[in-house]
Amino acid sequence: MKLAPPPYTVSRTHRSLFLSDLHLGSRRCQAERLLNWLAPVEVEHLYLVGDVVDRWDRTGSDRWPAAHRDVWEELDRRARGGSRLTFVLGNHDGSFPRAWRDRNPELNCKREITHACRDGRRILVTHGDTFDAHLSRRWLGGLGDAAGRLLERTCGLIERGPHPRGVESRLKLLAKSVTGYLQRFERKSLNHARTSGHDGIVCGHVHHPALTERDGLAYMNDGDWVQSCTALTEDEDGTFRLHHAA
Template sequence: MIQNHLNSQPTVLDTPTADDAPNDAVTRRFRALFISDIHLGTKACQAEAFLDFIRCHDAPKIYLIGDIVDFWRIRRGIYWPQPHNDVLQKLLRKVRKGTDLVYIPGNHDEAMRDYCGSQFGGVAIERQTIHVGADGRRYLIMHGDEFDVVVRYAKWLAFLGDWSYTMALWFNTHLNVVRRWFGMPYWSLSAYLKHRVKRAVNYIGEFETALSQEARRHGAQGVICGHIHHAAMRQVGDVIYINTGDWVESCTAVAETEEGIFEIIRWNPHTGMSTPVDRVEELEAAA
């Protein structure tokens, strides 16, 4: 059972980060990590939570699957606090220590797509790529906006949707301040709408189907993507569909263990603990 441009790029300063301080947390090591939708440069980005996560989780290969820096928002005014700078420095420090880092730009950082096929500071920039799991299965890695008809054919509507999402996050932040006063747990408005609104549910289903078909076209047995801020792991026909989620609300990433088991990890910024929520082996048992 399944459980639940470059011209406007901020300068990255090589300054000391919180990571330089002693950290007694035990680091979990994986074969590969898959991360997307951090949205650095926005007030909704949970950069501190991501820094805590990346200190406690490591792998020799890390895939950044799009929307790492939000150029859409930066165009409207630069917001770049120190933790956002620390995130980039932490990732670059990993590269200098030997981590194989692959960066696949998304629609919010699409300016970087002009450099696909290049390497900068040891970071490989690719439009999409194939990851071979420990068991030999092939996974297509891509952001996923290519199969979002709104982004592809009506970008003005995508910008409107981005603004609406920002407003929902603003409302959600203030609502959860009140909930904390009464000792109530965090509640996500956008996650609720994604699960309850029929049109949103249909959109997610169509997105999953389209990505799975693309994986099949590439001769892959799975696909790992981001874009829709909805972490998921499910069987779609004969393809394993995996979405990494985001670091705006859900604070989720995907990891592959040395045994080739993929799992979605949810990081709790309040407790500083991670929880596996879905695993491929459980998915296959339920299929």
């Protein structure tokens, strides 16, 4: 498998597109940026890698801003024609898949699915919250989706210094802990991919985009649409890329 190094070029037609952690319904969701990025993109395989919605079970879509509903409409439109859409369920999706199925009975929902790459490799696609559960006994394990967000904020704070005595070293310690959490998540993901006979994994959940290869296995995290605003694609020649939306 080819993993493209940054800077990532934007191509408008891709074989596959992986999006996760949209958190529609949450004020943090960057729905307009997603709509803008998605508009010119055409894909054959579209994977929603979990946490498409947030708090669906409490509010439904009744109080969603128009842009959030537009995202759902756009995804549903693509599911009905043009793209083969697979909804890989996340820990926030609740009964949303059932509501979507009510309007589109053809919707394909899975916990895990194997994506057959153009170059013949088999990639496991799963949200990733199950790897988090293995870590949850540690104090940092409960961070879940917030880990990437916290890491970005902490690094931003360190960069913005100077800080009062002692603050910077505490911030660095926190950044190191979150980094450790992300590394454990990556290790768990890759172990699962290996033991289930895959050549790599695509997941989300930690809101921290990544595109790396370790011991011959690909670890790919498509990030989120709350803060990093990233998407993962596979091109016709089998190259995987991460895109950061403007």
